Amino acid sequence: MKETLHLFKIGGAILEETAQLEQTLAFFSNLPGRKLLVHGGGRRASQLSKTLGIETRMAEGRRITDAATLEVVTMVYAGLENKRVVSMLHAMHCNALGLSGADGNIILAGKRPVGKVDYGLVGDVKKVDTKALSTLLEAGFVPTFCAITHDGQGQLLNTNADAIAAELAIAMAPLYQVHLYYCFEKDGVMANVDNPDSLIAYLDPESYTIHKELGNIHAGMLPKLDNAFRALESHVATVQVGSRKSIANGTATQLLLSTDFPK
Amino acid sequence: MKETLHLFKIGGAILEETAQLEQTLAFFSNLPGRKLLVHGGGRRASQLSKTLGIETRMAEGRRITDAATLEVVTMVYAGLENKRVVSMLHAMHCNALGLSGADGNIILAGKRPVGKVDYGLVGDVKKVDTKALSTLLEAGFVPTFCAITHDGQGQLLNTNADAIAAELAIAMAPLYQVHLYYCFEKDGVMANVDNPDSLIAYLDPESYTIHKELGNIHAGMLPKLDNAFRALESHVATVQVGSRKSIANGTATQLLLSTDFPK
Numbered sequence: 001m002k003e004t005l006h007l008f009k010i011g012g013a014i015l016e017e018t019a020q021l022e023q024t025l026a027f028f029s030n031l032p033g034r035k036l037l038v039h040g041g042g043r044r045a046s047q048l049s050k051t052l053g054i055e056t057r058m059a060e061g062r063r064i065t066d067a068a069t070l071e072v073v074t075m076v077y078a079g080l081e082n083k084r085v086v087s088m089l090h091a092m093h094c095n096a097l098g099l100s101g102a103d104g105n106i107i108l109a110g111k112r113p114v115g116k117v118d119y120g121l122v123g124d125v126k127k128v129d130t131k132a133l134s135t136l137l138e139a140g141f142v143p144t145f146c147a148i149t150h151d152g153q154g155q156l157l158n159t160n161a162d163a164i165a166a167e168l169a170i171a172m173a174p175l176y177q178v179h180l181y182y183c184f185e186k187d188g189v190m191a192n193v194d195n196p197d198s199l200i201a202y203l204d205p206e207s208y209t210i211h212k213e214l215g216n217i218h219a220g221m222l223p224k225l226d227n228a229f230r231a232l233e234s235h236v237a238t239v240q241v242g243s244r245k246s247i248a249n250g251t252a253t254q255l256l257l258s259t260d261f262p263k
Numbered sequence: 264m265k266e267t268l269h270l271f272k273i274g275g276a277i278l279e280e281t282a283q284l285e286q287t288l289a290f291f292s293n294l295p296g297r298k299l300l301v302h303g304g305g306r307r308a309s310q311l312s313k314t315l316g317i318e319t320r321m322a323e324g325r326r327i328t329d330a331a332t333l334e335v336v337t338m339v340y341a342g343l344e345n346k347r348v349v350s351m352l353h354a355m356h357c358n359a360l361g362l363s364g365a366d367g368n369i370i371l372a373g374k375r376p377v378g379k380v381d382y383g384l385v386g387d388v389k390k391v392d393t394k395a396l397s398t399l400l401e402a403g404f405v406p407t408f409c410a411i412t413h414d415g416q417g418q419l420l421n422t423n424a425d426a427i428a429a430e431l432a433i434a435m436a437p438l439y440q441v442h443l444y445y446c447f448e449k450d451g452v453m454a455n456v457d458n459p460d461s462l463i464a465y466l467d468p469e470s471y472t473i474h475k476e477l478g479n480i481h482a483g484m485l486p487k488l489d490n491a492f493r494a495l496e497s498h499v500a501t502v503q504v505g506s507r508k509s510i511a512n513g514t515a516t517q518l519l520l521s522t523d524f525p526k
Contacts, residue, residue, distance in 0.1 A: 071343060079342020080334060083411060083419055087365045091417035097367045102350045104360045104404055139398045141367055154354035156346055
């Protein structure tokens, strides 16, 4: 029987509101056993870019990252947000260890090739050092990742936090029974983003395809769900998408492979 | 026989010039055995403060840190500079793990009491978790600290990098034979800052007092040397102050307790 690893990704409005963040981190702190946090921080980066007169350019929901923008996201994600989260977790007696993917070379990435869009200094995960990460987990640390990686040649890279969470979950799945949570301000995936009663309880690849074809699911959710399904298909034990409350009371959207959909 | 630990503090102009920084990190990377880096980053923080319209206020060479300034130094020290140094070290195959004192609660600090000056959110080191730090060293990581700590209650604190280096060296001295290096752009302590031929080869507490009384030593060096002597008096094996080159060729200023001054 493999040991449990809870892998929490927090993002969206949770990071914007101190009370929300505190409650979410308190819930995370109280999870038993090994755990790992990944956090975003995009909105604060956009604010700082604006203050510094650096234009924020997005393509398909992803930040186009020139050298000046990379400095901003490194400052905000790895500095401001990561250390804020780490210090808050320690106040809750959770032994957080803040990391970027560069630290310990734990997440090695490659600069995304230029396609239809040139994303600039954006990285896609190539390799997770599961041995280094296990060493930290077994030593009692709670690795707390921001969404910055590197290429191993001295270049930092801006990397999507949802993708990092999925890649870490997939890499650790052979070693731990990994439970992956995408935690944000909504209770889960909504069939109609304007109707809070339209929460989808279970989502399998087939129903996901149908919802996508009907244009039901908010466009911003699609990359998150693509990452989430990829994790589930790669032997991550469970994947849930929801808020702290819906995850706590078991009503968050649970992703399922079609074969194990409850009859 | 205790294992050797090389503890390098880099600061000053080294961080401002990429070529200087690369050469210094290459030298550090090639040191044998266990090692640990502490870096400053003050000048870049002052630049960002200026751009953001936040006034930089100093007292006795130390930065007065209000809430806005703490955000700036957390972004610059823990984000920009720490991750830049970490990614450069990995390109040199040095297994750097970037840390603030908050990470793993390794450096617990207390907010400096208000005296003649109210330094604001500035911390003085209270406790180093030598067990956590040893775990990281023994796992093959090269801890790479920026000058941010926390109070354990969720408050980050701006902390002098020279003091952090001394406190880490003192705390680790019972476990390792610690060699402490204060590495900056000058070859060592100068008896006359305007005369490059006035390098002081050996400095003991008595000669330090005389140089201070004569006003020979640059004021900015005094807190560094006070920290350095404190480390030496607390069983740190050797303490040197100099440049990469003078440290490499053995001509950096070596601090000595008067009892072991070469006859």
